[in-house]
Amino acid sequence: MIGFGTRLEQAIDGPGRLCVGIDPHPYLLHQWGLGDDAAGLRDFGLRVVEASAGRAGIVKPQVAFFERHGSAGFAALEEVLRQARAAGLIVIADSKRGDVGSSVEAYGQAWLTPGSPLEADAMTVSAFQGVGSITAPLELAARHGKGLFVLAATSNPEAAAVQTAIIGSGARSGLTVAAGIVADVTDWNRGDPSARIAGVGVVLGATVDFAAYGIDTAAADEGPGTPILAPGFGHQGARFDQVNAIYGAAASRTIVAASRSILTAGPSGLAAAITSHANEVGA
Numbered sequence: 001m002i003g004f005g006t007r008l009e010q011a012i013d014g015p016g017r018l019c020v021g022i023d024p025h026p027y028l029l030h031q032w033g034l035g036d037d038a039a040g041l042r043d044f045g046l047r048v049v050e051a052s053a054g055r056a057g058i059v060k061p062q063v064a065f066f067e068r069h070g071s072a073g074f075a076a077l078e079e080v081l082r083q084a085r086a087a088g089l090i091v092i093a094d095s096k097r098g099d100v101g102s103s104v105e106a107y108g109q110a111w112l113t114p115g116s117p118l119e120a121d122a123m124t125v126s127a128f129q130g131v132g133s134i135t136a137p138l139e140l141a142a143r144h145g146k147g148l149f150v151l152a153a154t155s156n157p158e159a160a161a162v163q164t165a166i167i168g169s170g171a172r173s174g175l176t177v178a179a180g181i182v183a184d185v186t187d188w189n190r191g192d193p194s195a196r197i198a199g200v201g202v203v204l205g206a207t208v209d210f211a212a213y214g215i216d217t218a219a220a221d222e223g224p225g226t227p228i229l230a231p232g233f234g235h236q237g238a239r240f241d242q243v244n245a246i247y248g249a250a251a252s253r254t255i256v257a258a259s260r261s262i263l264t265a266g267p268s269g270l271a272a273a274i275t276s277h278a279n280e281v282g283a
């Protein structure tokens with residue numbers, strides 16, 4: 001079994017580090033001439049998959065937009081996930097699941113079990129109930145060669161108050177919440193020395209002032225490097241030509257996520273928009 005970190009490394013070294021978001025906002029469905037219904041979602045998702053294949057290595061469906069349509073939306077998402085994986089794309093389900101351990105285990109099974117209807121290559125999870133709460137999906141991911149991206153310093157400005165709060169007790173006492181999560185994930189990854197890039201990553205938004213969060217992206221990880229899922233470019237304000245400056249030594253394991261700045265190109269401009277974003281983001 002090839003681990004998620006190795007597959008990510010191959011994607012970054014091949015098609016590159018751009019991750020195309022599949023975010024069927026209602027206004028985009030309208031702009032694309034599609035209905036705000038399950039058929040529209042399916043069509044939208046499959047067109048993004050088709051345009052991304054060969055031009056980008058990674059796609060990230062935003063689960064929320066499919067969930068709006070209940071079971072029909074999930075059926076559309078299942079088809080998009082299947083086609084994206086069949087096209088050789090790495091699929092990160094942006095599901096942001098989190099809960100007490102016994103419940104988050106079920107979320108992990110839904111998104112990361114081979115053969116599951118919603119099988120993806122990786123999912124986003126929230127560890128704000130404690131990194132210990134996500135042990136079950138961490139173990140499941142390791143068992144199946146899947147990945148997890150743990151929210152740490154998110155791109156939205158209102159997150160700062162919580163994510164820069166200082167941890168008051170325990171092994172990470174004195175660190176910010178965000179830095180504590182990064183440290184816990186980095187520790188978890190120490191167990192897997194086989195790859196340049198580890199199987200478990202963190203979400204570090206490109207709009208974040210990392211110094212204010214006590215996060216050092218120049219710090220060398222011992223063993224495989226923790227991959228970074230980096231939203232916040234384009235529509236949220238961070239500049240694509242600043243990836244290396246923002247992420248420093250960690251840039252070579254940073255996945256640059258972009259949704260609206262690509263998707264607003266519409267179905268006819270999609271392939272060109274992906275190519276130009278991929279070129280701008282570079283390696």
Ligand SMILES: O=c1ccn([C@@H]2O[C@H](COP(=O)(O)O)[C@@H](O)[C@H]2O)c(=O)[nH]1
Nearest residue numbers: 062154155156205231235236258259260
């Ligand atoms: O910190 C975070 C975590 C996730 N996201 C998600 O990424 C995309 C960004 O969309 P854009 O259109 O490129 O702004 C979206 O699905 C968010 O839910 C994030 O923005 N920030």
